[in-house]
Amino acid sequence: MSDNKPYVKLTIENEVGYIEFYHPAHNSLPGDILAELAKTITDAGKNESVKVIVLKSGGDRTFCAGASFNELININDEATGKVFFSGFANVINAMRKCPKFIIGRIQGKTVGGGVGLASATDYCMATKYAAIKLSELNVGIGPFVVGPAVERKLGLSGMSQIAIDANTFYPADWAKEKGLFTQVYQSTEELDEAVKIFAENLCNYNTEAMKEMKSMFWKGTENWDSLLAERASISGRLVLSDFTKETLKRFK
Structure with missing residues (x-):
C-alpha cells in the first residue's frame, strides 16, 4: 500500500482467504475496483485451498465510504447510472452466492x-x-x-431509521444491538486477533455442512439478481434529477 494505489488482493493463510480492498479516498470504491472485488469473491468461493473468507479493507479510519463520488458526479444518462449502481449490487450478489462463510472485519466508519x-x-x-x-x-x-442486504440484517425498522436519518452516524454498539455486528472490540489489534482465531477455528468444521448452512441462511434471496438490478435502475434515474444534480454541484 506504500504507493497508495487502489487494489483488491487475496491472501491465503491457514486455509483462510483474506480479501482486502483499498482506495486512497477513504476506501470509496469506483466501478473497476467493485468489479475486481466481485470477481475475487467468486474466485475465492471456487478455490479449494480456501475454506473460510474474511472481507477487510486497507487503512485504519474507514472500512468503506461507499461509491466513488468522482464517478457519481459524472453520470449523465440512465444507462450509465444503472451500470454505476450495479457495482455494489454485483459484489453483494457475489457474496450471497459464495458457498463459503464470509466474515466481515470492520475496523472503522462505513457509509452507504x-x-x-x-x-x-x-x-x-x-x-x-x-x-x-x-x-x-x-x-x-x-x-x-x-x-435488501441492510434490511436483512437490521430489520425494516432499523434500516428505515438510518436511511431516513441520513446525516447521522450510528455507533457500532447500535449496529451490534440491531444484529449487524456480532462483537465490538476496543481496537483494531483486538479485532484482528479475534477474526483470525474465529476464522481459523471455522476451518476445522465440515465444509459441506457450512455450505448447506449458508444456503439455508440466504433462503428467500433467490430473486436478488433481478431485484438489485431493478434497484440500480431506480438510483440511475434519480441521480439525473434536478435535485441531485444541484446537490452534487455544491459538493463538487
Missing part, C-alpha cells in the same frame, strides 16, 4: 454501499470506531441497491 457490504457478510465483527451511516438521501437518491 459499505454498509451494504458489511450487511452481506455472514458474520461481522467490528471495532468501536465502526459507526455506520446510510447517506444516500442527502444527495437525493436512497439506499435502494444495498437496502
Whole structure:
C-alpha cells in the first residue's frame, strides 16, 4: 500500500482467504475496483485451498465510504447510472452466492454501499470506531441497491431509521444491538486477533455442512439478481434529477 494505489488482493493463510480492498479516498470504491472485488469473491468461493473468507479493507479510519463520488458526479444518462449502481449490487450478489462463510472485519466508519457490504457478510465483527451511516438521501437518491442486504440484517425498522436519518452516524454498539455486528472490540489489534482465531477455528468444521448452512441462511434471496438490478435502475434515474444534480454541484 506504500504507493497508495487502489487494489483488491487475496491472501491465503491457514486455509483462510483474506480479501482486502483499498482506495486512497477513504476506501470509496469506483466501478473497476467493485468489479475486481466481485470477481475475487467468486474466485475465492471456487478455490479449494480456501475454506473460510474474511472481507477487510486497507487503512485504519474507514472500512468503506461507499461509491466513488468522482464517478457519481459524472453520470449523465440512465444507462450509465444503472451500470454505476450495479457495482455494489454485483459484489453483494457475489457474496450471497459464495458457498463459503464470509466474515466481515470492520475496523472503522462505513457509509452507504459499505454498509451494504458489511450487511452481506455472514458474520461481522467490528471495532468501536465502526459507526455506520446510510447517506444516500442527502444527495437525493436512497439506499435502494444495498437496502435488501441492510434490511436483512437490521430489520425494516432499523434500516428505515438510518436511511431516513441520513446525516447521522450510528455507533457500532447500535449496529451490534440491531444484529449487524456480532462483537465490538476496543481496537483494531483486538479485532484482528479475534477474526483470525474465529476464522481459523471455522476451518476445522465440515465444509459441506457450512455450505448447506449458508444456503439455508440466504433462503428467500433467490430473486436478488433481478431485484438489485431493478434497484440500480431506480438510483440511475434519480441521480439525473434536478435535485441531485444541484446537490452534487455544491459538493463538487
